[in-house]
Amino acid sequence: MVQVAIIMGSQSDWPTMREAADILDALGVGYEAKIVSAHRTPDRLWDFGKGAVDAGLKVIIAGAGGAAHLPGMVASKTRVPVIGVPVQTKALSGVDSLYSIVQMPKGYPVATMAIGAAGAANAGLMAAAILANGDAALAARLDKWRADLSASIPEVPSDE
Numbered sequence: 001m002v003q004v005a006i007i008m009g010s011q012s013d014w015p016t017m018r019e020a021a022d023i024l025d026a027l028g029v030g031y032e033a034k035i036v037s038a039h040r041t042p043d044r045l046w047d048f049g050k051g052a053v054d055a056g057l058k059v060i061i062a063g064a065g066g067a068a069h070l071p072g073m074v075a076s077k078t079r080v081p082v083i084g085v086p087v088q089t090k091a092l093s094g095v096d097s098l099y100s101i102v103q104m105p106k107g108y109p110v111a112t113m114a115i116g117a118a119g120a121a122n123a124g125l126m127a128a129a130i131l132a133n134g135d136a137a138l139a140a141r142l143d144k145w146r147a148d149l150s151a152s153i154p155e156v157p158s159d160e
């Protein structure tokens, strides 16, 4: 049973959301990836949200762009924690997505990441960190991933 779902509003979000998937792959965390659009497939969204607890999901990563209602609507249907990723848009650079996701009303939180690829990668890391609280082996892999990143940063800048 996978514990993480990566959902997104459109196929066009996948190049961004794949950053989350790549992190989960690197850390050995299983996930399912699905297109679930708040506007184009509302029944799919409802069914997904209603079934999330019974499906054994522990974290949902939800990415969307523009009028990005997917993360908030999923959060309204399930108590499984939702991490929102504002996908960068052409028209408004993803500020529209960020504002659509971050300003949730009291009672239905979405943990909102940065706009774009960095936000998606951080969503993968955040999901892994949540699961690592109850999984010592994953915690060790995440600690190593973080230490490796830290060790890869040179102390002195170069001209390349």
Ligand code: RP5
Pocket (backbone or CB within 6 Å): 008, 009, 010, 011, 012, 013, 037, 039, 063, 064, 065, 066, 067, 087
């Ligand atoms: C949103 O509309 C999706 O999350 C996507 O970011 C955006 C554009 O979708 P497409 O027109 O590319 O399918 O619902």
